[in-house]
Amino acid sequence: MEDQAQRFWDAYWVDQGVTVTARTMTQILDRIKLGYLRGILPTSGRCLEVGAGSGRLSCWLAQGGYRTVCMDFSPNALKAAQLNYTSATVTGGFLAGDGFALPVQDQSLDIVLSTGLLEHFRDPTPIVREMVRVLKPGGLFYSDIVPKKFSLFRSLDWLGSLKRSMIGSQKGQEGYYERAFTSAQIRTLLREGGLTDITVFPAGVVPPYVPLLYRSERLRDIQVSWVDKTQRLWRGFDRTWVAEWLGFYYFAWGIKPS
Ligand SMILES: C[S@@+](CC[C@H](N)C(=O)[O-])C[C@H]1O[C@@H](n2cnc3c(N)ncnc32)[C@H](O)[C@@H]1O
Numbered sequence: 641m642e643d644q645a646q647r648f649w650d651a652y653w654v655d656q657g658v659t660v661t662a663r664t665m666t667q668i669l670d671r672i673k674l675g676y677l678r679g680i681l682p683t684s685g686r687c688l689e690v691g692a693g694s695g696r697l698s699c700w701l702a703q704g705g706y707r708t709v710c711m712d713f714s715p716n717a718l719k720a721a722q723l724n725y726t727s728a729t730v731t732g733g734f735l736a737g738d739g740f741a742l743p744v745q746d747q748s749l750d751i752v753l754s755t756g757l758l759e760h761f762r763d764p765t766p767i768v769r770e771m772v773r774v775l776k777p778g779g780l781f782y783s784d785i786v787p788k789k790f791s792l793f794r795s796l797d798w799l800g801s802l803k804r805s806m807i808g809s810q811k812g813q814e815g816y817y818e819r820a821f822t823s824a825q826i827r828t829l830l831r832e833g834g835l836t837d838i839t840v841f842p843a844g845v846v847p848p849y850v851p852l853l854y855r856s857e858r859l860r861d862i863q864v865s866w867v868d869k870t871q872r873l874w875r876g877f878d879r880t881w882v883a884e885w886l887g888f889y890y891f892a893w894g895i896k897p898s
Contacts, residue, residue, distance in 0.1 A: 645816075648816050660700075665867065672871065674700055681780065684706065685706060689709070690757060691711070694720045695720070695722075709733035713739070744774040747775065748776070749774050751775075753781075754771070758821075759786055762817070781896065785821055789888070792846065793847070836895055840892045845877040845888075
């Protein structure tokens with residue numbers, strides 16, 4: 641139920657601090673993402689991020705001179721995104737709305753993005769169609785999708801679940817949903833959403849997230865620096881069967897036909 645999902649996400653983002661400048665694995669993954677995006681983005685333009693959450697990706701794009709709008713149905717997410725923009729000393733728009741009915745005119749944008757959004761719906765086709773509707777012909781659709789699947793990065797998540805169940809601190813998950821996806825299914829999703837020139841590939845083979853390690857800032861920094869220094873090695877698995885097996889996300893993009 642949509643109201644329940646909205647409640648879940650709004651509680652998730654409550655009092656979220658600045659994340660865009662924090663030196664974490666997420667920042668390294670953002671940089672990898674931007675590396676791919678640089679190769680496909682137009683040189684300038686208006687850009688909308690749907691389900692923007694903390695707005696980190698849009699924030700990076702705003703730093704690169706794009707005119708960005710972060711859209712989310714969670715007021716707390718929009719606050720978190722604003723905080724990140726302020727911390728990065730960039731400006732942008734912030735829009736409350738539902739991805740199933742974007743409060744945006746047809747064919748008004750050069751780029752539409754989502755990151756970690758489409759896996760949260762049993763059928764995300766209507767959202768993809770909405771994102772395509774607001775794109776100008778020739779505009780770029782980009783999404784990264786983090787489906788329910790085994791991955792090296794999440795292979796130790798069970799440690800955190802075990803600890804939470806032992807100390808009885810399981811947070812309410814009502815309203816949270818995550819589905820599985822394969823490259824082929826994502827390709828079909830984009831095609832049925834009305835896109836052409838589609839690219840989809842698995843990525844994100846990185847060492848496991850170790851919750852205990854993240855308790856110590858020093859240990860976390862060591863892990864983050866090591867992954868950063870060996871980034872090329874990890875990126876080398878992108879687009880391969882190893883990433884289909886051990887990666888934790890997919891990159892997907894396409895163009896709205898003229
Ligand atoms: C996993 S989070 C995305 C995280 C974000 N990409 C980031 O980097 O912080 C999914 C986001 O989608 C938003 N969302 C989920 N369903 C939505 C809907 N129907 N309309 C608008 N936003 C939605 C949630 O509020 C949440 O912020």
